[in-house]
Amino acid sequence: MSDGAAEMAAVAREILALETAALRRWCDGDPSGFLAISAPDVTYFEPFLARRLDGLQALTAHYEALRGKIRAERFELLDPVVRPLGDAGAVLSFDFVSWSGAEARRLDWHCSEVYALTSEGWRIVQTHWSLPRNAAASG
């Protein structure tokens, strides 16, 4: 059995791997990666929705409408930090940059993801994507 710090590092690695794999699919037009790791009671914020979206069913409907429409050739998670909350939760936060198109248009985002440990593994219970003002992104 590893000590607490090693366990925390393992949790951080696992969560970061889940997020990165889902982002890789997302940037290839496929929202199923995120849908597969979001909890039934997920809550979701993004700048193009005026209000919070509640529940996996609503998130699925929203994401299916975007399927095939989003593409980025390259992305980076800047300074991702995983902050554990006891044994049952953790919050991942990072700044996100993606580049897409022939002109490699850059988009900058803030992102926080709250993960809960469920019987099925780590699942996202809160997602918050936002756009810094005056960033490269224009919506």
Next chain:
Amino acid sequence: MSDGAAEMAAVAREILALETAALRRWCDGDPSGFLAISAPDVTYFEPFLARRLDGLQALTAHYEALRGKIRAERFELLDPVVRPLGDAGAVLSFDFVSWSGAEARRLDWHCSEVYALTSEGWRIVQTHWSLPRNAAASG
């Protein structure tokens, strides 16, 4: 001893009361309410910062520069939801509306706050404020 559901409801009430009290001070130009309930390792996103801000010291410097400059006569938390993460954490999410000035200018925000239970009580470890696009807010 109350059952699990009653305990969860009590936690939700406590966190919502902490947040609302801090917001009341914030809307009166006083950032000390949030600083008093933010953890030393808090991470923080807002639209007017291009990158995540890390730690209470950095948040204090940022907020002190805003002291006395923010005022709203009235605010509302729309549909606040507290999602517990075991016994040690919880995430609060809500849409926020405030009204300020003689013309009662309306500002709309998304907000998620991750709270951790520490030896000093509930403390915010992750704050994320963002502006919906095409909302009343113009930064």
